[in-house]
Amino acid sequence: LERRATESVLAELEDFHPEDIAELLERLDLPYAKLLLYALPEEKAAEVIVNLDEERRAELLQDYSVRELAQEVIENLDSDDAADIISELPQERIHEVLQNLEDPDQAREIADLLSYEEDTAGSIMAKELVKVNASWKLMRCLREMRRQAEKVEQVHAIYVVDDEDRLLGTLSLKKLLTTSTKTPVAEVYDRKVISVTTDVHVEEVARLMRKYDLVVIPVVDKDGKLVGRITFDDVMDVMQEEAERDYQMASGLTQDVESDDSIFALSRARLPWLLIGMLGGVISSRVVDYFDISQYPEMAAFMPLIAATGGNVGVQSAALVVQSLANDSFNESIIKKLLKDLGVGLVTATVCASLMFAVTAALGKPFNLSITVSLALISVIVFAAMFGTFVPLTLNKFKIDPAVATGPFVTTTNDVIGLFIYFSVAKLIM
Amino acid sequence: LERRATESVLAELEDFHPEDIAELLERLDLPYAKLLLYALPEEKAAEVIVNLDEERRAELLQDYSVRELAQEVIENLDSDDAADIISELPQERIHEVLQNLEDPDQAREIADLLSYEEDTAGSIMAKELVKVNASWKLMRCLREMRRQAEKVEQVHAIYVVDDEDRLLGTLSLKKLLTTSTKTPVAEVYDRKVISVTTDVHVEEVARLMRKYDLVVIPVVDKDGKLVGRITFDDVMDVMQEEAERDYQMASGLTQDVESDDSIFALSRARLPWLLIGMLGGVISSRVVDYFDISQYPEMAAFMPLIAATGGNVGVQSAALVVQSLANDSFNESIIKKLLKDLGVGLVTATVCASLMFAVTAALGKPFNLSITVSLALISVIVFAAMFGTFVPLTLNKFKIDPAVATGPFVTTTNDVIGLFIYFSVAKLIM
Structure with a gap:
């Protein structure tokens, strides 16, 4: 009966996208997930494994022998996905899996991809691409492409190289289809091509692709030889992670956690900022004591x-x-920026202070207190506006992620300094 | 002399990417920008105009006659870019520009694109695509593609349709290149294709493309007819805007502003949250007065x-x-989520409260005050952890953007409630 049930589930699943099957496997209890994964056709299973989250993937691959890993999973994948999955394995298994691959070319390609530093173009590129030699005629291009296309799932660009494999430009499908097949590539290809070297940071790759609206970007080594290509979906994951990191930092989380992580992991990600906030609170209490609030x-x-x-x-x-640092739209000088913040600070401070003066008066507070609150508010707002600008700019100058500044650090410091200003104004007036 | 200077600049610019020229034109004084734009070859100028920011584009296009706009700019652009630029024009000019287009097909296509509601798939798709009929043989596909490719800058997918133009699937370039040209399309095309209808929201389009790693997605009307396609770079802009909006909301900015906007615009974006924060401050002052701090x-x-x-x-x-709502990774029930937050709250609260007890004792505070601060801290942390989870979930339920919750709203409310808890604990203990 169980087999019948499995078979009917499998028949259903056949038409599902690997990403959807992966989602299902993440939600199932591990034994069921294993059962289902084993029952899938080999190629489909490999695609599903790529789409799993890291944790579930590790659990499911644990039972695979090195040989199964190599021949059932890795051999069915593109080089970039294969390298990703292999890189997650324990060090001793990596070597064994590579040795168990039947195609030595593939093993070499994957080993090459693994050799690049993390978060560089080389580490996320794929080796599969279509390239033609500038000296060929278009007819030969079509013939060679036919051969190369066997290995390449989707063709987004046809790269043109010289005899040393150095990237010269791209050949558009449009040109290939609309020009006489006797024309040499050299006469019709586009020499303007934006490429990156293998050591470029992925964030920079993302920035370039976004800026120039590129769907795919070629990767070259330091001699200009074409070694791979990066498609948009790969850098998008990186961009997404970057945006999430900024957001988490702004919210006072120090580690990349998700709401379904364990209580311990969540607490650990929260405590550092909370403790810094509390340190600020303790300093605030010293300020209040110092001015003797009683x-x-x-x-x-x-x-x-x-x-x-x-x-x-x-x-x-x-x-x-x-945000403007992230968007690369920071064109103004620091001085000009601070002066502008002074302006914004004064405008908002005037509005807030006048309002508070009216409110405190309406609440029947003594005139002195109303004046103190309003004047303190003006000073605090103007100071905070400029301080909030100054800190991330300074961090950025020292190559520290400026997003740290939007976290509790600026808030906490401003709390303390705000109270200090408040009491100082009070000393003068009350 | 000026002409000589311009000519040498132009010769230099010829090799620049339109995006880079656009950036240059944004930084130049308007008269110089105009001069340069006019001097560029027509096609290049059109591409540069697409890449300009909205403000500078409006300034530069002001002097164009309707005829120039139609024949020098719009006719050189893809339908989606053309529609974008036309949609920014004053209402009365839109009609005139469309009438001045020489190709009635292009005018009809652009008018069609303009008819879709903002932020739907229809409004951002492009009309240019390559499609083949399922009943054709591959040889005919190649012939027809040659014709269609004239109009299409980059070919990312070949769509397969029936006689009524309904989308059936895709034909991979790999299949096209590696199968005998006598094979009918129907035998080799891939029936699994993810598409969207014209009325799908762009954020959903982005989500689908991200989830399934798509570089391009076809758009169909409600009868399933293929009407356009969306490439990744178009939805990326949307995603980027969305992420920025969340980030701005979390930082207490109510409008989409950039640091180089005017002082007035910046102040206007900041004041609403500041005033809400101040309202919280006033309520806090009532709480303090109510418990009679003296x-x-x-x-x-x-x-x-x-x-x-x-x-x-x-x-x-x-x-x-x-974040987990945005990532669609929110799989737990609300109750389970709140219980977990209770756990995280208790762990962090215990750490923070024990520490504060030690610190207050070290500062020589009276025992009663130390106990009050520690107990209040525990209650406040546990309450805040659950409240911070509850608010965005509730907002989401009522279809309000949950990111609002990470802005000053939760902070402000927690300030007030925190103080209330603090004084209530004090009432009991001191």
Whole structure:
């Protein structure tokens, strides 16, 4: 009966996209997931394995022998996916799997991909591509492409190389289809091609592809030889991770966690920033003690307002800087930027302070307190606006990810400094 | 002399990518930008115009006559870029430009693209694509593709349709190149094709392309007829905007602004959240007044700590929810999620509270105050963790963007509630 059930499930699954099957396998209990994966046709199973998340993939591949891994999984994959999966294996298995591959070319290609540093173009590129020699006639191109296409799933570009395999340009399918087959490639190919070398950081690859609207980008070695290509979906994952990291940092999470991680992992990702925030709180308490609040206890009521506003303004400024740095749209000089923030600070401060003056008066607070709150608010907002701009710019200068600044750091510092300003103004006025 | 200078600049520019020329034109003073744009060859100028930012484009196109716009700019562009640029024109010019196009097919295509609602697949798709009929033999495909390729800049997919133009599947270049030209398309094409209808929201298009690693996706109308295709670079812009919106919301900016916008625009984007934050501050002041802080003024010193910790914990929880909702990886039930947050809250709260107990004792604070701060901290952290999870989930249920929750809203609410908890604990203990 179980076999009948499995068979009917399999028949259903046959038409599903590997990504959807992977999602299903992630949700099933491990034994069922194993059962299903083993029952899938080899090629489909390999595609499904690529689409699994890392954790489930490790669980499912544990039972595979080195030989099965090599011949049932890796041999059915493109070089970039194959390298990704192999790189996740324990060091001693990597070598064995490569030795068990039947095609020595594939083994060499994968070993080559594994040799690049993480997060470089070389480490995410695929080896499969279609290339033609500039000296060929188009007829020969078609013939050679027919041979190469056997290995290449999707053809997004036809690269033109010289006899030393150096990248010269691209041949558009349009030209290939619409020009006489006797024309030499050299006469019709496009010499303008944007490429990256293997050591370029993936974030830079993403930036280039985004900037120039590229679906695929060729990768060359330091001699200009064509060694691979990167398609958009590969860098998109990188971009996505980058955006998530910024977002997490801005939210005070220090590690890449997801809401379905364990309680321990989640707590560990949260504690560092919380403790830094608490350190700020302790320093704040010293500021309050230093100014001896018991002299003017009515000031306590507006401490949260002053601290929160400073924090909010600082984060707003920092976020704007982080974003324009990320978009590469930071064209202004630092001085000009700070002057502008001074302007924005003054405008928002005036609005907020006038409003608060009216509110405190309406609440029947003493005139002195109203003046103190309003003046402190102006100083805090202006300071926080400029501080929030200054910190990420400085971090960036020292090659530290400026997104750190939008996290609790700026908020916490502004809390402390805001209270200090508040009490200093009070000293002068009250 | 000026002409000589211009000519040498032009010769240099000839080899630049349109995107780079666009960047240059954005930085130049307007009169120089105009001069340069006019001097560029027509096709290059059109490509540069596509790559300009909206503001500069409007400035540069102002002097174009309707006829020039139609015949020098629009006619040199793909339908999607053409529609984008036309849609930015004043209403009365749109019609005139369309009438001035020499190719009635192009005019009809652009008018069709303009008819779709903003942010739908129809509004961002391009009409240029390569399609073949399922009943043709491959030889005829090649012939027809040759004709169609004249119009299509890059061929990423060959679509297979029936006699009514309904999308049936795709024909891979690999199959086309490696199969005998006498084979009918029907025998070799791939029936598994993921498509969207014209009314699908672009964010959903982006999600599908990302999920299934698609470089291009076909668009069909409600009868299943193939009407266009969307390439990755088009949805990427949408994704990028979406991520930026989330990030801005999390940082308390209510409008899409950039750091080089005007002081007025920047202030307007900042004020709403600042005022909401201040409202929170005013409510906090009422809480403090209500509990009459002058009875225990030493409590004031730890108000910032309590408020800040509550705010930080809340934002952490909210960010995790927002992210897992965005990634579609939210598989757990709400109850299970809240229980887990209770666990994370308790772990972090225990660590933070024990530490604070030690710190307050070390600072020589009275035992009662130490106990109050520690107990309040535990309650605030646990509450904030669950509240930060609950709010975005609720917003999401009511179809409000959950990212709103990571902005100052959760922080502000947690500030107020944190103080309330702090004073309530004090009432019981002190």
